[in-house]
Amino acid sequence: MPQSPSAASRDEPLIRDRGDACPGALRLHAADDGFLARVRIPGGMLGGAAARLLADAADRLGDGHVDLTSRGNVQLRGLGESCGGELAELLARAGLLPAPAHERIRNIVSSPLAGLDRLGLPDVSPWVAELDVLLCASDAAAGLSGRFLFALDDGRGDVTSLAADVNLAADGDAERALLWAGDRAEAVLVSVQDAPRAALTAAEYFLDAVREAGTRAWRVAELPPEHALSGARLAERLADAGVFAVVAAPDPSAASSAGSARSAGTPEPGIVPGPDGTASLSVLAPLGRLTTAQWRRLAGLTDRVRLTPWRGIVVPGLPGRAAAPALAELAEAGLVTAPDSSWRSVTACTGKPGCAKALADVRADARAVMERARGPLPVHWSGCERRCGHPRGSAWVDLVATPAGYDLHVEGRAPRRGVPEHELAPALADARHADPVRHNLPDSVQK
Template sequence: MPQPPSAASRDEPVIRVRGDACPGALRLHAADDGFLARVRIPGGLLDGAAALVLADAADRLGDGHLDLTSRGNAQLRGLGESCGGELAELLGRAGLLPAPSHERIRNVVASPMAGLDRAGRVDVSAWVVELDRLLCAEPDAAGLSGRFLFALDDGRGDVAGLDGDVTLLAGGEGALLWTAGAVEGVRVAGVDAPRAALVAAGYFLDAARAAGTRAWRVGELPPEHALSVRVLRDRLAGAGISGRVERVSVPAVGEGPEPGLVWGRGESAALSVVAPLGRLSSGQWRLLAGLSGRMRLTPWRGVVVPGMTERTARRALGELAGAGLVVSPDDPWRAVTACTGRPGCGKALADVRADASGLVTRAPGPLPVHWSGCERRCGHPRGTAWVDLVATPDGYEISAPGRPTALAAQSDLAAALTAARSTTPSPSQ
């Protein structure tokens, strides 16, 4: 099984000789099915009007679909080579490009159920909005890579384990702030949390410049330039933010909200749905955008719709199910993910989406499964307890926790995948 990025060794620092090539809304990526645009949506927070603009862009300029990413962002595919200016104008009018020079660095994941359920936790969506404002207003922040990630967790531990470079975990007195790989963090007041996250990112940029390696992420810094929690605390103090050092206990990788109706406070409710293979038609997208005028995209390729009542939510569930979205926890599509595969990706060796669709009900099992068109395993789940299928010229390599990797031909794939998904991981996996 592949190891999560956070498990990589720091003994051999990554030497970067160029900036990252991560796509954005203005820097389009050339794929085999046309150009790709990735629109950053901090915290996944999206209002209905902006969501409808994205649907219009998908229809007018792309292939009529929107893809959800593992960071709660949205992608448009099948774009024409000359549509960049028109796309930028559409996104700008919708408020989705508040700072064009910073558009690729607005990578913020947040607990999607924050403030919506009855858990009584901090609503970190306010932190998301403030952190995004601070990032866009700080010229130096434009030096962050398109891969640098902020994780804002409301205390339930769902996004704190998603390999953030800078993490805020709400709870106790304010929030605990730490950087990737740290065993200690700094406890800061809630009112200071977004600004503290920006200070931590600035510390990383200074360390990366001093290292001379052009590191894209905190984990790529060489050991002699690793971030120090004491220095971070002093930098925070210099910015007028008081804090104390505390031990960090990083939560295990959390799961996204279960599909279905979510009870809120009083008579309020929300809906949670998952998009099969993280892909939505513009029609499905418009349906979700029109329910309450607000959406939250999740890092688990789902959508949460806030601002509903029990009556409106229950009525919408049937409509969403009829539109092909996952609305119940036992839907087999909930546990299946895949990369783009053929024909969209030139490196892929198989049409993994079609293969996954053909076996979603024929190869059941408790373990989730991820289909990869090549050994890069793009978009694979976090953690290790999943079944890993990697396309080869001769079939699929299948591996699962506690099982040796095996090669299965297309004709044997259903049986092999069913057996692998039935594996019981050991407690350490």
């Protein structure tokens, strides 16, 4: 599998010939199907009124769809070149532009089931709102790139498996939180009351390291080794900010547990029983794309939703008896509501016609073969060698469009080049059944 550039260690300062062009709600990106807006939804937490205004924007200004990203954010596509002012007005009315100068850096993922299931883990959702307020109030934080990511984890290890830049995880006793930026071995312990402020301090530490290194790093992993962030130095900076912190002992199991965390904590499609007689619904949008009708139906169930970093949606707060009928309605609406769906672990980039670099309509090709290409390994369809939006880790099948057909990659096997259309379904099915033990997949995937 190709290594992400941000994952490689760097011996020299990273030099870029341009600034961060990551799209936002105010900085639109020109695509082949019109302009694209990326709206940050911290923690994926969205109220019904804001969700309906997003649907209005998609219908009035875009292509009538809402796309979910791998960071629990929303994208609107097919926007007109002159719609920026009207879009900004709609988003401001929805409360989604609290600080225009900071709107692209509000990248916060959090455990989607925090406080909703029966595991008894701490509810870290209040951290999301507090960190967002602190970010928007920090002049220094405005210097972060649109790619910088915060992960707030309730202890189940789901979002801390996403290679975020600043990770904050409940430590199990509801009194402490583990904080690290970059290397998990360089972690510190802080009180839960100080956790969001400590996360902001870690981000500001990164910005100082970037300036000291003379680099244009956008992510913590891009810092040169001699400027890597250390737990000891982070603890000192926290102390200077009035936050008591203790350097945590390195956890030798962290590296191995990170690979299994995703499936251990990712919400499976279906009903999630809650601790108080209520229930939540967990559904997936095929290829992360919803019609505004589907979106409005989700928003109208309880007037709130949580978007997941796995292009899913959690609807919290239903009475237990209402969960099954509501889930059936969502299945009829075309959403994935069962773990055995052929769309359970299938992702794709935009592809044609939306992306000028794409060599194939990957979404249409995926729809054409997925029922005949089921298997335990996840699969990602890429329209070109850039592999936009691909999963983390090595345990997935990689289909890359080329002028001669699709190249098929799976770790442990030689790539198969230029697979023709009539052979695509059986070749993909075979690849998805590659030995999962060799890929160190969690039990839930091996089954």
